[in-house]
Amino acid sequence: MARIPLAIVGSGGMGTRHMFGLAELEKAGLNPFDLVAVCDVDSARAELLAGEAQKHLGRRPVTCADLESAQRAGAVAVDITTVPRFHHTLAAEAIALGIDVMVEKPVGLTIAAAHTLEKAISGSDRILSVAENFRRDPTNRLVKALIDGGVLGEPRYFHQSSSGGGNLMAISMWRHMKDDSGILFDAGTHYTDMMEYYLGPVSSVYAQMRLYEKTRYNPAATGGAPASNPGGVYGQFQAAMPAEFTATADDALFAMVNFESGAIGQYAENRAGHGRSEWARSVHGSAGAVEIPKDRSGEPLLLTLDGKHTYTGAEILPLVPDFELDDATAALFGGSRATAYGLDFETVDRLLLAVEYAEFGASIASRRQPEVGFTEGLRAIALCYAMMESGAAGGTIVTVDDVLNGTVRGYQESIDAAMGADA
Numbered sequence: 001m002a003r004i005p006l007a008i009v010g011s012g013g014m015g016t017r018h019m020f021g022l023a024e025l026e027k028a029g030l031n032p033f034d035l036v037a038v039c040d041v042d043s044a045r046a047e048l049l050a051g052e053a054q055k056h057l058g059r060r061p062v063t064c065a066d067l068e069s070a071q072r073a074g075a076v077a078v079d080i081t082t083v084p085r086f087h088h089t090l091a092a093e094a095i096a097l098g099i100d101v102m103v104e105k106p107v108g109l110t111i112a113a114a115h116t117l118e119k120a121i122s123g124s125d126r127i128l129s130v131a132e133n134f135r136r137d138p139t140n141r142l143v144k145a146l147i148d149g150g151v152l153g154e155p156r157y158f159h160q161s162s163s164g165g166g167n168l169m170a171i172s173m174w175r176h177m178k179d180d181s182g183i184l185f186d187a188g189t190h191y192t193d194m195m196e197y198y199l200g201p202v203s204s205v206y207a208q209m210r211l212y213e214k215t216r217y218n219p220a221a222t223g224g225a226p227a228s229n230p231g232g233v234y235g236q237f238q239a240a241m242p243a244e245f246t247a248t249a250d251d252a253l254f255a256m257v258n259f260e261s262g263a264i265g266q267y268a269e270n271r272a273g274h275g276r277s278e279w280a281r282s283v284h285g286s287a288g289a290v291e292i293p294k295d296r297s298g299e300p301l302l303l304t305l306d307g308k309h310t311y312t313g314a315e316i317l318p319l320v321p322d323f324e325l326d327d328a329t330a331a332l333f334g335g336s337r338a339t340a341y342g343l344d345f346e347t348v349d350r351l352l353l354a355v356e357y358a359e360f361g362a363s364i365a366s367r368r369q370p371e372v373g374f375t376e377g378l379r380a381i382a383l384c385y386a387m388m389e390s391g392a393a394g395g396t397i398v399t400v401d402d403v404l405n406g407t408v409r410g411y412q413e414s415i416d417a418a419m420g421a422d423a
């Protein structure tokens, strides 16, 4: 079958990591795409990515700055990996040009921004995939099978807490600037997607939110090692960012979450933690609980039933006879019932992005919308903003519906104002 001409729009960290994902798909003989163009408003970044693509895919894509140029280079599909504030405008523009779209999370920087994209896609037959990778981790697929298969009994309680980061810059400066996203929204949209993926819709939340570290430090600017460098691709960009800057986005969020099912969630994301880095996620039901390793860690689940019988890795499989990964995930992770897979973060990261591309290609070929489309992407940002709106208001109870319909938007108002005509 002829390959689908593709452009990556946004040649920063994630654009580079997506290209690595495409290269994994190519190695596995599953790549439906031909990367014809890479774009960035910063031409040096586009050139850098084109060079990397040549090394990993064997062909140098053209470089450009906008979607129309990418289309002139032959692209009929785009993968939008820019900073968040341009996701909705670029995705809407691509759809108007007749291009199929995969867009990184968040689907919009605010709910108002996402609604402008919603208008653009309504009535369109273009594919819109939101590149949400965490739920595609085979470990998370297995958690979902345990919940849906009733192994945990009636789901009662979701718990996630993490702490770390101190006063260092998290990957990039924009992750500390409220009008550009902030880290709580950037990371939080993954986690809210996970909550609803596991346990279904959330109705309301209550939260406290803080900006603890008002000054953030970037050691890479003065020749130090990058403070955080997922995928090993950000160090080169961090050297050009300020050594010290004032943060405007909150960095700690502590929430109670009410699922429609009656289950309760507890969520703590402290990105200003000065102790040992901590991470924990678990789901508890009337028959047992599952402790879940950090996404992309490749570590096994630990399941405990009736408070005493423990199962880990492949021991869990007899309990979930229907557990079956999709073909691309099975091919890349070593089998249709892969559990723990012992790969490092960089490799898991690339393989999950490969799975995203495989599904995007299959959606284009079949004209069927993907697993995470606009609706799922919108709910993930609405739940994240529900927590942040509650925290910003000092802890009022906020419903996800009121965030979706714009009744509650106090926290987002200044972001919408800063986006101006873009929103």
Ligand SMILES: NC(=O)c1ccc[n+]([C@@H]2O[C@H](COP(=O)([O-])OP(=O)(O)OC[C@H]3O[C@@H](n4cnc5c(N)ncnc54)[C@H](O)[C@@H]3O)[C@@H](O)[C@H]2O)c1
Binding pocket: 009, 010, 011, 012, 013, 014, 015, 039, 040, 041, 042, 045, 065, 081, 082, 083, 084, 086, 104, 105, 106, 131, 132, 133, 172, 186, 237
């Ligand atoms: N799924 C994940 O695991 C994951 C991980 C990291 C980042 N992300 C998401 O990926 C997106 C990009 O993050 P990043 O870490 O790569 O950021 P980044 O700052 O490293 O890269 C963003 C790039 O977008 C470019 N850009 C900005 N405006 C543009 C425009 N209008 N047209 C073309 N290019 C433009 C910038 O010049 C920059 O090169 C964010 O939305 C982030 O939330 C997802």
